[in-house]
Amino acid sequence: MEKARRLIIAGNWKMNKTVAEALDLVNGLKRELANVKEVDILVCPPFTALCEVSKAILDSNIKLGAQNMNENNVGAFTGEIAAVMLKEFSVRYVILGHSERRQYQKETDELISRKALAAHNAALKPIVCVGETLNEREGGLTEKVLDRQVHGSLAGLTPEQMEETIIAYEPVWAIGTGRNATAEQAQQAHTFIRSVLAKIFGENVAKKVRIQYGGSVKPSNARELMSQPDVDGALVGGASLEVRSFADIIKNSI
Numbered sequence: 001m002e003k004a005r006r007l008i009i010a011g012n013w014k015m016n017k018t019v020a021e022a023l024d025l026v027n028g029l030k031r032e033l034a035n036v037k038e039v040d041i042l043v044c045p046p047f048t049a050l051c052e053v054s055k056a057i058l059d060s061n062i063k064l065g066a067q068n069m070n071e072n073n074v075g076a077f078t079g080e081i082a083a084v085m086l087k088e089f090s091v092r093y094v095i096l097g098h099s100e101r102r103q104y105q106k107e108t109d110e111l112i113s114r115k116a117l118a119a120h121n122a123a124l125k126p127i128v129c130v131g132e133t134l135n136e137r138e139g140g141l142t143e144k145v146l147d148r149q150v151h152g153s154l155a156g157l158t159p160e161q162m163e164e165t166i167i168a169y170e171p172v173w174a175i176g177t178g179r180n181a182t183a184e185q186a187q188q189a190h191t192f193i194r195s196v197l198a199k200i201f202g203e204n205v206a207k208k209v210r211i212q213y214g215g216s217v218k219p220s221n222a223r224e225l226m227s228q229p230d231v232d233g234a235l236v237g238g239a240s241l242e243v244r245s246f247a248d249i250i251k252n253s254i
């Protein structure tokens with residue numbers, strides 16, 4: 001299928017996998033996906049597995065992402081990880097502002113925008129997550145929420161930085177629920193997000209930005225979701241924890 005932008009399919013492992021389990025998974029993925037050239041493949045293990053996974057994927061088509069980082073470069077921030085530390089393990093991407101962090105760590109759009117800037121300053125590509133809750137969708141607020149999150153979380157980025165930023169549209173009601181957005185709902189939200197990007201950064205930049213869909217992506221719905229013109233990849237949670245299901249999502253998307 002001809003896509004306007006190259007697909008990027010990422011596994012967000014969340015707080016799962018010991019080092020041994022992470023290596024099992026990534027070695028299985030290497031075997032299954034060795035011949036895939038059409039899609040950017042990314043895994044985002046927990047911090048504790050980055051070092052070993054990084055070594056395991058050295059000679060492969062799998063790239064490495066982290067799930068979070070601190071907005072400061074260095075200093076007295078107990079328990080935090082800086083961009084430069086991620087770079088030591090050849091991390092190239094970092095998920096920012098996931099709805100679980102917005103909810104449990106109270107991350108705000110303003111904080112996420114500072115993290116996105118810090119990521120770019122370290123030459124890491126941020127994957128900035130946005131998405132409405134069920135209440136917001138049912139209240140007719142989806143576009144209002146997405147508009148606010150896109151404006152706030154990307155504030156201060158230059159157009160050049162925006163081109164190197166990925167957005168993940170993850171409706172909160174679809175995360176871990178088994179209830180994915182329909183292809184039409186995803187396409188509609190992605191078109192809207194792209195229109196907001198066009199207003200802020202210009203049409204040319206908006207056309208280049210890759211927007212992933214996330215929320216109960218599985219082998220059985222990947223093809224339909226990925227075939228939407230404005231869906232440029234997936235951010236996969238649960239189904240990225242098994243070789244079979246993550247590999248099938250990727251193969252079904254090509």
Ligand code: 13P
Pocket residue numbers: 012098170174175176177178214215216217235236237238239
């Ligand atoms: P699930 O694929 O488990 O619904 O999680 C989606 C997600 O949060 C990816 O970041």
